[in-house]
């Protein structure tokens with residue numbers, strides 16, 4: 001199980017946090033990952049001064065996430081963790 005926490009503090013909200021949440025929901029649906037990804041909103045993570053939204057994937061804090069680059073981040077940061085997790089179980 002991979003946990004994705006998306007900051008919905010006011011600064012990240014203005015930079016498109018809700019757009020990113022919706023995109024994430026769609027991707028999870030599209031890729032059939034519902035049982036493997038937990039999506040949460042989180043309060044300010046103290047990185048408001050960075051460009052873009054703050055997203056935490058398990059314990060990795062990523063800054064600078066935007067609705068434009070989110071898909072790429074999902075593919076490079078989330079999918080490998082899911083694959084790793086399923087390898088460990090086998």
Ligand code: FES
Pocket residue numbers: 007008009010011012013043044045046047048053054
């Ligand atoms: S509002 Fe997102 S890091 Fe502060």
